[in-house]
Amino acid sequence: MILRILSSYATTRGWPYVLAWCHRIAGLLLIGYVWFHIYTLLSLSSPPRYDATMKFYGFFLFRILEWALAIPVIFHALNGGRLILYESFETRDDESMIRWLLWLSALYVALLGALMLIGNQSVSAVFFWLTMIIAGLTLAYGVASKVWAIQHSLLWKLQRITGAYLLILIPAHMLFMHLNYAMAHEANTVAMRMQNYFIKAVDISLAVVVLYHAGYGLVSFIGDYLESRTLRIGLAGLVILVMLLFAAVGIRLTLVI
Ligand code: HEM
Numbered sequence: 001m002i003l004r005i006l007s008s009y010a011t012t013r014g015w016p017y018v019l020a021w022c023h024r025i026a027g028l029l030l031i032g033y034v035w036f037h038i039y040t041l042l043s044l045s046s047p048p049r050y051d052a053t054m055k056f057y058g059f060f061l062f063r064i065l066e067w068a069l070a071i072p073v074i075f076h077a078l079n080g081g082r083l084i085l086y087e088s089f090e091t092r093d094d095e096s097m098i099r100w101l102l103w104l105s106a107l108y109v110a111l112l113g114a115l116m117l118i119g120n121q122s123v124s125a126v127f128f129w130l131t132m133i134i135a136g137l138t139l140a141y142g143v144a145s146k147v148w149a150i151q152h153s154l155l156w157k158l159q160r161i162t163g164a165y166l167l168i169l170i171p172a173h174m175l176f177m178h179l180n181y182a183m184a185h186e187a188n189t190v191a192m193r194m195q196n197y198f199i200k201a202v203d204i205s206l207a208v209v210v211l212y213h214a215g216y217g218l219v220s221f222i223g224d225y226l227e228s229r230t231l232r233i234g235l236a237g238l239v240i241l242v243m244l245l246f247a248a249v250g251i252r253l254t255l256v257i
Pocket of ligand 1: 020023024027028030031034073076077078079080081083084160163164166167168170171210213214216217218220221
């Protein structure tokens with residue numbers, strides 16, 4: 001059904017139009033998930049409560065939803081990467097880029113599903129995150145050096161640079177959390193990892209960067225549909241407040257654990 005609707009739009013409007021809408025919808029879904037994720041992590045202050053919540057989310061249906069979350073995540077990440085590539089290097093080959101985007105997304109979703117089924121993998125958290133941070137910062141630096149020359153606002157440039165950082169960090173975060181069940185679902189395992197100062201820095205950078213990127217996205221999304229300047233400014237202020245609130249909660253949680 002969904003595929004039929006997508007392909008009918010693709011025939012009349014073209015794939016780039018369909019992908020732009022999917023990108024937007026995936027971005028909005030991810031905002032909802034990030035808020036929910038930070039809210040769930042708050043129960044880490046009481047390990048039995050966190051374990052009980054995770055036990056509830058351990059039911060089959062929630063495990064399927066957890067896996068399905070990989071679809072908007074990897075789609076938005078890779079499609080965002082494709083857009084950044086166009087904007088930074090000004091070359092486009094829509095057809096092959098879109099094919100790559102869909103195949104790599106399917107591969108990632110299958111890999112995550114396989115890891116969730118195997119469920120007994122492990123890796124040193126510091127080694128894993130050090131590698132990912134180096135890759136994320138290198139990519140962000142590469143994009144920064146390109147988008148800096150583009151005639152756009154600083155905030156727009158920062159959204160693209162944060163997108164590049166997240167392109168590595170977000171899919172890595174999901175993979176890491178599903179290497180084995182305890183990694184994200186047992187309060188003691190999660191808390192022990194988060195007590196490491198390097199991991200604290202990684203988590204705080206992730207919270208700040210995600211909330212900035214998502215906040216900017218939401219404000220520009222709202223701006224596209226509202227005529228009234230007063231309403232636009234009012235809603236932008238509200239988005240900034242909510243994002244700041246979640247950032248403060250996330251940072252506090254990371255520091256006190
Ligand atoms: C994982 C790596 C990510 C990359 C590479 C990325 C990249 C991008 C890019 C390039 C745009 C601009 C699209 C445009 O103007 O046409 C964008 C928009 C957006 N992003 Fe991301 N993003 C990522 C993660 C996230 C996350 C985790 C969230 C939410 C928590 C998010 C939320 C949004 C929103 C709401 C928009 C605005 C959508 C629109 O108006 O079309 N992004 N992203």
